[in-house]
Amino acid sequence: MSEEKAAQGPLPVVPFLKLPEGGDPYLEGYKCKSCSAIYLGERSVCAKCGTRDQLEPTRLANTGTLYVYSIVHRSFPGIEVPYVSAIVDLDGGGTVKGNLINVEPDPEKIEFGMPIEVVYKDALGRKDRDGNSYLSYFFQPRS
Amino acid sequence: MTDAYVVGIDMIKFGRFPDRSVPNIGAEAALLALDDCGLKIQDMEALYCGNLGQANAMVGQRVLQEIGQTGIPVVNCANACATGATAFREAWMSIKAGVYDVVLALGVEQMGRGLLGGGGGGTGIPKEGLLGSATMPAVFAEAGQEHARKYGTTFEQFAKVSVKNHHHSTMNAKAMYQKETPLDEVMNAEMISYPNTKLMCSVNVDGSAAAVLCSEKKARELGLMGRAVKVSASVLTSDPWQERDLVMPDVNTCTRQAAAKAFEMAGVGPEDVNLVELHDCFATAEILHYENLGLCKDGEAGRLIDEGETALGGRVPVNVSGGLLSKGHPLGATGIANIYEVSTHLRGEAGKRQVEGAKVGMTHVIGLGSACGIHILEKVAN
Numbered sequence: 001m002s003e004e005k006a007a008q009g010p011l012p013v014v015p016f017l018k019l020p021e022g023g024d025p026y027l028e029g030y031k032c033k034s035c036s037a038i039y040l041g042e043r044s045v046c047a048k049c050g051t052r053d054q055l056e057p058t059r060l061a062n063t064g065t066l067y068v069y070s071i072v073h074r075s076f077p078g079i080e081v082p083y084v085s086a087i088v089d090l091d092g093g094g095t096v097k098g099n100l101i102n103v104e105p106d107p108e109k110i111e112f113g114m115p116i117e118v119v120y121k122d123a124l125g126r127k128d129r130d131g132n133s134y135l136s137y138f139f140q141p142r143s
Numbered sequence: 144m145t146d147a148y149v150v151g152i153d154m155i156k157f158g159r160f161p162d163r164s165v166p167n168i169g170a171e172a173a174l175l176a177l178d179d180c181g182l183k184i185q186d187m188e189a190l191y192c193g194n195l196g197q198a199n200a201m202v203g204q205r206v207l208q209e210i211g212q213t214g215i216p217v218v219n220c221a222n223a224c225a226t227g228a229t230a231f232r233e234a235w236m237s238i239k240a241g242v243y244d245v246v247l248a249l250g251v252e253q254m255g256r257g258l259l260g261g262g263g264g265g266t267g268i269p270k271e272g273l274l275g276s277a278t279m280p281a282v283f284a285e286a287g288q289e290h291a292r293k294y295g296t297t298f299e300q301f302a303k304v305s306v307k308n309h310h311h312s313t314m315n316a317k318a319m320y321q322k323e324t325p326l327d328e329v330m331n332a333e334m335i336s337y338p339n340t341k342l343m344c345s346v347n348v349d350g351s352a353a354a355v356l357c358s359e360k361k362a363r364e365l366g367l368m369g370r371a372v373k374v375s376a377s378v379l380t381s382d383p384w385q386e387r388d389l390v391m392p393d394v395n396t397c398t399r400q401a402a403a404k405a406f407e408m409a410g411v412g413p414e415d416v417n418l419v420e421l422h423d424c425f426a427t428a429e430i431l432h433y434e435n436l437g438l439c440k441d442g443e444a445g446r447l448i449d450e451g452e453t454a455l456g457g458r459v460p461v462n463v464s465g466g467l468l469s470k471g472h473p474l475g476a477t478g479i480a481n482i483y484e485v486s487t488h489l490r491g492e493a494g495k496r497q498v499e500g501a502k503v504g505m506t507h508v509i510g511l512g513s514a515c516g517i518h519i520l521e522k523v524a525n
Contacts, residue, residue, distance in 0.1 A: 011267070013268070039389065048384040070339075071337035072272070072278070073333070073334040073336065073337070074280070075258070075276065075278060076272075079272035085275035087275070087285060087387065087390055095386060095391070096390060107337060107338075112291075126269065136273055
């Protein structure tokens with residue numbers, strides 16, 4: 001462990017989580033100008049229509065709806081359970097998978113289609129081997 | 144173009160063999176399949192070998208080192224859980240193309256225990272349990288929940304799949320388990336990823352299965368048409384683009400497209416199918432595939448399991464072998480093991496679990512990533 005190698009602030013948990021200097025974090029998609037398909041992360045060819053070099057970055061919404069979920073009770077050693085693995089359709093396009101928090105892990109308490117917001121917080125205290133901390137995204141119910 | 148036939152086929156009893164090598168486990172099924180039709184390794188013109196865990200380690204050649212190094216061409220292939228079906232299909236294509244008259248297809252796997260998928264990797268920090276779950280039970284739970292969202296399918300209906308398949312395997316000596324699991328036992332088993340409990344997850348086992356395929360001319364020449372099974376369709380698809388597939392693998396569209404092509408190729412429809420061995424890697428998955436394979440209309444899969452239509456004795460029995468849930472799921476062997484099951488019924492040799500009068504059967508596998516392999520097999524009219 002070499003804490004001195006750690007960066008000044010937290011790093012993004014995935015490349016499509018953007019941390020603009022002095023701005024709020026957001027999720028970035030790449031949208032095909034030809035067919036409007038949306039991807040997470042930068043790419044040059046559209047997998048839907050095959051068009052090349054027509055993908056441009058687009059800022060994804062921080063609101064959406066719950067498509068489906070599973071309540072995970074058994075995971076790998078060291079991973080705290082239970083947690084809710086959720087697939088969320090963001091308003092305006094783009095589908096993202098993540099943890100649904102601030103909800104009871106009980107099928108009676110979770111509804112398909114419920115309104116969701118994206119929130120940005122520390123990645124459950126997980127650090128890499130250089131001691132870097134990470135900023136992650138989470139979903140929570142939106143009232 | 145010649146028709147292609149399975150003339151010899153068999154599988155080993157699935158189990159856990161930590162002290163054996165992958166080629167050794169594979170060799171056993173290869174010899175059983177050769178014995179089933181009375182041919183020798185010297186009669187084989189090529190070997191198509193499917194294995195996932197040692198995909199870079201020349202498993203097919205190492206099998207020949209155990210049973211006869213005759214110098215024939217060997218093709219090793221890996222295609223996730225569609226690996227065995229892909230090896231079988233490569234063998235089928237070589238016969239259809241007229242390149243060979245008699246070839247061997249083999250699928251073999253040695254599995255560890257525990258969860259598959261979601262191992263993390265890459266740089267930075269582990270993402271499991273942070274960005275949802277990439278474990279297979281969770282991925283297939285979410286696929287099942289899509290059906291629940293659309294049609295109101297219940298936890299109990301998903302659980303009934305497991306009750307049925309475990310019951311079926313009590314009649315199959317080659318299955319990993321021969322044990323009844325009543326509904327309350329399935330539903331009260333340890334919850335892995337809601338709505339899949341431990342008894343609704345396929346069993347990680349070691350296993351192998353092999354088939355000898357022949358052209359029609361060669362099968363007649365060898366006098367092997369008596370127990371031959373016609374391969375009337377062999378189809379492989381990959382996953383077409385879907386808006387959610389970056390985060391939610393789609394096992395439905397590739398199955399639907401493969402099924403449509405297979406029915407067209409075989410000149411039969413879903414109503415002609417007497418039994419199906421489909422990819423019940425999790426109980427949730429079986430429900431989806433009833434509709435994907437056309438066994439019922441969209442939205443009717445819950446009713447199908449409730450009314451016992453897919454149980455032995457029902458309208459279209461599904462996974463009478465016990466399926467992946469109870470027979471076990473050695474990834475690379477599964478695609479040929481399910482062809483063995485259907486062939487055994489078409490030959491009228493399935494004993495207590497025989498689907499009476501079976502003339503047409505279908506096999507289906509999904510390799511996540513994704514690949515779908517479907518075969519339609521027919522009894523030969525003698």
